Amino acid sequence: MENQNSNSKLKAIIAVLSVLLIGSLFYIFKLTSEAKEMQTVVTTTKSDKEAVLKDLAALKSSYDAAIAENTSMSDELIEARDEVTKLMEELKKSKGDVASLSKYKQQYAALEVKMKNMMEEVAVLKVKNQQLTSTIDSTNVVLEDSKKYNQVLVGQNEELAKTVEKGQKLSVTNLKTAAYKQRSSGKQIETDKASRADLLQISFTIAENAIAKTGDKVYYVQVIDAKNNVLGDKATISFGETSLTYSFTTTVNYENKTVNVKEQLPGKDFAKGTYFVNVFDKGELVSKSSFSLR
Template identity: 55%
Template structure:
């Protein structure tokens, strides 16, 4: 009798073990299914993000191609930005679409989109300026025609024409950019946004093409001011009539009526964090300005 009781007890224990193992198996199968399902969901999201990035880059590329075809004076900058977009598109196409890569690509795409927006704004500005110059030239032609008909107004018309030409011949300073770098012993410069690391400030700007301006050497005075209103660099003062200008450095360029880029490095030491302001002067006239911040 006792043997029968033990046998029944053993059978009950075995059934309990089998039940537990069955539950564990079912749990394992459910977990594998969930992991697989979650992985598929993530994969679909990454594919969607990849397609969105490529679509965004294609839109920016098309905008640049349209601007390049208009033959503005910013063609070199537009082409350079388009090449960056094409390279990024190639990198996205080749990528496996992992989370880290897509995050990096989205950040780079956003930066390029911002750069393209700035360039397109400049292109629109140049188109408006060219349209104004065209109107001015047409107006000048009309004035000259009237001057031939009415000799009693010749002096007044010539005076107006001279003023129009003088305004149209003024040079435009565009795309003023400034940044801080760390100069390494090898001569390589590494960009930085930290004041403690910066030992060179890079300043660059473009003088726009103007066929009616006088060619020759052009001199610009560059003024860099820190957040405490201190002028960096040479700190020399020049008088222009009754006006004085304290500047950081002077740069000269040979202008031949074509777009020309001006670049200059300003060595600095022990500069502090804060906002920095860069002003470009043609004698005493402020022609361009920008600012940047160092941590």
């Protein structure tokens, strides 16, 4: 009887211990499961934080690249890039819990949309800039061509002006000089002896020129004797930096037709030798000749 009571107590104790053991094992399993879940949450949260930081870094790089293109939206792009940078700094300092990560993900998504919209605007601006650049290049080409053409025209006009100027100049030809003896009767007898000469007769022809200016033309005649003396008036006139000593002047009324000019230069004691006669149109020598007296 006593043995039966002892066995019953022992069985009861074993049953209680079994229940306690099972309870302990269940509690330990629960704690282990919760720890694993917590570790999984922490690991997942850390991974999500790194992923968001990576996405933000990529977004910042996109903004940097867009800013480097130096478009008219550079200020707006810089402002948006600074928002991304600020968000990255805040995320780095945060604990990275689920609530904060959710907030940062939402902010990232908003910035990503903003970036997309701004990139679309930048793309439109690029096209417009390319079109504008193309237009400017075309305009520059046209302007350069026009400049070259104008330079050619200026050169042609200058050459034409020079040609016209040359064409307008009167040609003095057939310059002749002869010595004469003046008789008391007024008759003049040509001579080649210096001792008999009383005057020199200089003649020349102004050729016809249809495009020359009409009106009075003044010519300066210079006669130099064998002793290198200028005969006649010996007057001096300056044309710019050039001075001219002449014997006399003759004024011709020119009307685009041939004109024969004849002038006389009185003198005495003419020297023997070679004489030189020069005709000037202002400071320009237009004809010359020589003759000799014996």
